[in-house]
Amino acid sequence: MISFQLNGVTVTTDVPEDTPLLWVIREHFRLTGAKFGCGMGLCGACTMHFNGSAVRTCVLPISAVADGEITTIEGLGQAQSLHIVQQAWITHNVPQCGYCQPGQIMSASALLSANPNPTDEDIDSFMSGNVCRCGTYPRIKQAIHAAAEAQKNRVVLFDPVQGEGVTT
Amino acid sequence: MSLSQGRRQFLKLMGVAGGGLILGLPLTGCNTKPYPFTEKNQWQPDAFLQFSEQGDVRFFLPQAEMGQGVTMGLATLIAEELDMNPAEIQITHAGVHKDYVAPAMGAQITGGSSSIRVRYEAIRQSAATAKFLLLQAASQQLQVPVGELTLSQGQVHYSDQTAPMANFVAIAARLSLPEPEQVVLKDSKDFQWIGHDRGPRIDALAKVTGTAEFGIDVDIPGLKRAALKRCPVIGGKVKSFETHGAEAQPGVLKILTIDNGVAVLADHYWQARKALNLIEVVWDFPQLVQVSSSDIEQLLTEGLKREGEEAFTQGQGAEGLTAARKTLKARYQVPYVAHATMEPMNCVVHLQGQRGELWVPTQAPDVAQAIMSEHSGIDRDKIQVHSTYLGGGFGRRGFHDFVAEATQIAKLSGEPVQLIWNREDDTQNDYYRPAAMADFEAGLDTNGQLQSWTVKRAGPNVLPYMFDEAMGAVLPDFLPQPMVEWASKRGYGIFDGWTVDSSSIEGLYEDYTIEHKEVRHVTVDPGLRCGFWRAVGHSFSGFFAESFMDELATLAGEDPLTFRLRHLDDNPRLKHVLSLAAEKAGWGAPKPGRFLGLAAVASFQSYVAEVAEVSVDNGQIKVHKVTCAVDCGRVVNPDMVRTQMEGGIIYGLTAALYSEITLKNGAVEQGNFHDYPMLRMLESPDIDVHMVDSEEPPTGVGEPGLPPIAPAVANAVFAATAQRLRRLPLKLA
Ligand code: FES
Numbered sequence A: 001m002i003s004f005q006l007n008g009v010t011v012t013t014d015v016p017e018d019t020p021l022l023w024v025i026r027e028h029f030r031l032t033g034a035k036f037g038c039g040m041g042l043c044g045a046c047t048m049h050f051n052g053s054a055v056r057t058c059v060l061p062i063s064a065v066a067d068g069e070i071t072t073i074e075g076l077g078q079a080q081s082l083h084i085v086q087q088a089w090i091t092h093n094v095p096q097c098g099y100c101q102p103g104q105i106m107s108a109s110a111l112l113s114a115n116p117n118p119t120d121e122d123i124d125s126f127m128s129g130n131v132c133r134c135g136t137y138p139r140i141k142q143a144i145h146a147a148a149e150a151q152k153n154r155v156v157l158f159d160p161v162q163g164e165g166v167t168t
Numbered sequence B: 001m002s003l004s005q006g007r008r009q010f011l012k013l014m015g016v017a018g019g020g021l022i023l024g025l026p027l028t029g030c031n032t033k034p035y036p037f038t039e040k041n042q043w044q045p046d047a048f049l050q051f052s053e054q055g056d057v058r059f060f061l062p063q064a065e066m067g068q069g070v071t072m073g074l075a076t077l078i079a080e081e082l083d084m085n086p087a088e089i090q091i092t093h094a095g096v097h098k099d100y101v102a103p104a105m106g107a108q109i110t111g112g113s114s115s116i117r118v119r120y121e122a123i124r125q126s127a128a129t130a131k132f133l134l135l136q137a138a139s140q141q142l143q144v145p146v147g148e149l150t151l152s153q154g155q156v157h158y159s160d161q162t163a164p165m166a167n168f169v170a171i172a173a174r175l176s177l178p179e180p181e182q183v184v185l186k187d188s189k190d191f192q193w194i195g196h197d198r199g200p201r202i203d204a205l206a207k208v209t210g211t212a213e214f215g216i217d218v219d220i221p222g223l224k225r226a227a228l229k230r231c232p233v234i235g236g237k238v239k240s241f242e243t244h245g246a247e248a249q250p251g252v253l254k255i256l257t258i259d260n261g262v263a264v265l266a267d268h269y270w271q272a273r274k275a276l277n278l279i280e281v282v283w284d285f286p287q288l289v290q291v292s293s294s295d296i297e298q299l300l301t302e303g304l305k306r307e308g309e310e311a312f313t314q315g316q317g318a319e320g321l322t323a324a325r326k327t328l329k330a331r332y333q334v335p336y337v338a339h340a341t342m343e344p345m346n347c348v349v350h351l352q353g354q355r356g357e358l359w360v361p362t363q364a365p366d367v368a369q370a371i372m373s374e375h376s377g378i379d380r381d382k383i384q385v386h387s388t389y390l391g392g393g394f395g396r397r398g399f400h401d402f403v404a405e406a407t408q409i410a411k412l413s414g415e416p417v418q419l420i421w422n423r424e425d426d427t428q429n430d431y432y433r434p435a436a437m438a439d440f441e442a443g444l445d446t447n448g449q450l451q452s453w454t455v456k457r458a459g460p461n462v463l464p465y466m467f468d469e470a471m472g473a474v475l476p477d478f479l480p481q482p483m484v485e486w487a488s489k490r491g492y493g494i495f496d497g498w499t500v501d502s503s504s505i506e507g508l509y510e511d512y513t514i515e516h517k518e519v520r521h522v523t524v525d526p527g528l529r530c531g532f533w534r535a536v537g538h539s540f541s542g543f544f545a546e547s548f549m550d551e552l553a554t555l556a557g558e559d560p561l562t563f564r565l566r567h568l569d570d571n572p573r574l575k576h577v578l579s580l581a582a583e584k585a586g587w588g589a590p591k592p593g594r595f596l597g598l599a600a601v602a603s604f605q606s607y608v609a610e611v612a613e614v615s616v617d618n619g620q621i622k623v624h625k626v627t628c629a630v631d632c633g634r635v636v637n638p639d640m641v642r643t644q645m646e647g648g649i650i651y652g653l654t655a656a657l658y659s660e661i662t663l664k665n666g667a668v669e670q671g672n673f674h675d676y677p678m679l680r681m682l683e684s685p686d687i688d689v690h691m692v693d694s695e696e697p698p699t700g701v702g703e704p705g706l707p708p709i710a711p712a713v714a715n716a717v718f719a720a721t722a723q724r725l726r727r728l729p730l731k732l733a
C-alpha cells in the first residue's frame, strides 16, 4: 500500500510498486490530463509535479512517490481558477492538437516557480524535454515570458467568464 | 408537421433547389437516416446546427480537429452569420452520416487542407438559413415586419426592444423552408469575426486544463485494456507462441491471437504491457523481410533507368532540351518518414450483439466504421462512431489498422476493449510517406531563361493503400464483404493501368513558366506500406523542385530571387508571396555569419514562400529564423493561419534535419524519440508570418506551410557552404 498527496488530497493505492505513476493516475485515479507519448522519458507528455519539480511520470515507479506530493494539470488550475501559465497559453493560442500541452504547462509552471524571470536560454534548456509535434515552440516561449511578466505585475491574462484579461 | 418532417422537408428543399453540393447534402436531397447525435426537443434544421429552446446553439463539427484549428474556423463562420461569439457555440464531433461527407471527398475525410475551402459557403449558408427562419418566427410571434428585426448575441432586436432568440426556436422549427436565394449571406464588409482575431481559439480552454478528451482518455464501464505484439515486419503472421506465464500475471484476462499478432487483455494497460513482454512469438514473415534500406536505394536507382509512364507533357517535352544553350542534371532523394503523432494510435471498441460503438481519434469516421464492420460482422449502420479530439493527425489517422486490431480483440474476448499502441508500435507500424528519387534535367536559353524542364520520379504511390483502406466506406452497403475485399486488394492493379497517382508527381513541375515540360513516373514499391503525410507529394517535390531551381539560378549566374521572379509571370500569387517573404526577411543583406535561402511552393491552392536564416558551425546546421509569406485567399482566423504556418515549418524542419525510416530485413529500425528524433525547443527557429490581404475564396493552411522549408534551408546551406545537399535529411559532408 502506497500513499501520497494527489492534488492536495491523501490517496492510497495497492498497485505493484513498479507501476509507472502515469498509469496509476490515468487509470486508477482517472485523471487523464497527463498524457502518454513515449514511455521512455523522452517527450514530456506525462509531466507532473513531484514535490514541486517537473518529473516524467511514465518512467517514475509509484513506489518512488510514497508520502510525496503529486500535482497534475487538473490540480494546477481548472477552468474557473486558471494558473497564470494556462492563461498565457490561451491568450497566445498555444495549443494546436493540445496533446502535449498538459505536459508543457506542467514543465513551464515548474520553471517559473524555480525561476520567475527566465531568459530565452533558460526556457530553451528547461523546455527541451517536452516535444510538441504540432510545432508550438515559438508560442510556448512567448507565453512563458508573458506569464512571467503577468506574475510579476499581478495581472490576470485571461478570465474565461469575461473572455479577456482583467487587472487585479 | 413534426420536427422530423420539418427537417426532411428542409433537406429536400435545400438538396434539390439549392443544388445539394452547395450545402454538402446528397443530391437526392431526401434523407432517411437520422443524424447520430440529435437530441430530443431540439430544433436541428440541418446536419450542422441544432438550437435548443433555451437558446443554446450546437454545431456538429463535420471535420476532425487535429490541431489545425478547424473548430475555431468553422465556428467563426457560424458565429459571423448568427452575429454571436464563436466561444458561445457548443461543439459536438459529428458522427457518421452521408450529410457530413466532405464535398469532393466521397468519404468523411479531413485532409488535403480542404475544410475551410470546401465548407466556407456551406456552413455560412446553413447558419444564415437558421437565422432567416428564426427571424421569420420572431416576426410572426411579435407581429413585427421581418425587415425590422435583427439577430445578434442570441437576441432578436426590434425598434428599441429585444427578445431572446430562444423564444422563437419552437416556431422556427415548424416553418417551411426558404428558397436558398431568399437567404442572404453577410456582406464581407460587415464581417465582425471573419478576418479578425477577437478571441482565443475555442478549444484552448479545454486543452490547457487537461479536460479535452482524446481517444486515449476514453473510459466506459467495464473497459479492459489491450496491448498487442506484432511481427517486426509489417504484415507478418503468428506461427506459434510461448506465453511464459503471461496469462498468470496480475490483472491479465486473456491472451488472444489475431490477424497480425498476439494480444494481452488486462484490467489495466500497464498489466497488459508487462505481460506482453513475456510472450515470445514465432513469426511467419511476409515478403518484405527480404528488403533492407540499401535495396530500396538500389530499386529506386534501377527504376529511374526505366522509361516510365508519361504523366505530363507541354511544348515539345524532353525534346525541348535539344535547343537549350546550357543544361543541368541533378538527382534528388528522400527517405520514408513516419508521422509520429504525439498521441499514439488507439481506440475503444464495444461490441454489443448486433450493435457496436467505437470511440476513435480519426480523420475519417466513416472509414473507421466500415473497418470495424468488416472485422466484427456488424452492419455499418449499427455502429455508432464517437470521434474525439486527435492528438495529431498529419494523414496518419486516415488509416485504421488499429481499429481492425481492437475490433478483433473485442470480438474474440467479448469485452469492451481499449487498444493502446506504444511509441515503438507507432513508429514501426505507420503508413509511411513514400521514399522517392527523381532525376531532373532543365535547359536555359541564350537569355538565361528556363526553356525546358524534365523530371522523372521513381517511388511508391499512396493511392493504392488509400484505396485498400477506404473501399469499405465508399462502396454501397449491400455489397458482400468478399467483394469489397476483392476490390480493395486490387488497388495497384486498378490504378497502375490507367493513371499516374497525382500525389506522386504533384509539385514537381507546375509553378514556373517554362515552354517545354515533361514529367514521367516509374512506380517502384519496395513493399513498405505508405500513406498521406503532411503536404503529401509536395513534402518531397517542394524540396526537389525548389532546390533544383536554386541550382539553375546558379547556372544562370543570377540571384535566386530574381531568377525565380522572372519565371513567375503566370503565377502572380506565388510571385507576390515570394517578393513579400524576401522583402520582410531582408533578402540580400544577411546578418554576419548568417545565410539566407528561399523557396516558394503553391500547394493545396495556397501560396507560400519562406526564407530561412541559417548558420553552419562545425558541420552543424542551425536554423535561426524563418520568414514566411502566405496567400490563402480570404483569411478566416488570422492567428490560426499563423499557427499553421509555424506548425508546418517545424514539422517540415524535423523532416529536413532528422527524419529517416530505415529497414533492416523488412523491419523498421527506429522505435522511439531517441532514434527517430523530433525538433525541440532548443532547435526551434523564430518564425515570422505575413499574410496577403485577399478577397479570393479561402483555401487551406494545414499543409502548405511545409513544402518550402526544406528547400529554403538547403538553399541557405548552399549559400553558407557551397555544398548542394540533394537528399533529406540534410547532412553536410
Ligand atoms: S510519455 Fe513520459 S516522457 Fe514521454
Ligand code: FES
Pocket: A095, A096, A097, A098, A099, A100, A101, A131, A132, A133, A134, A135, A136, B067, B342, B391, B392
Ligand atoms: S499541440 Fe499537438 S503535440 Fe503539441
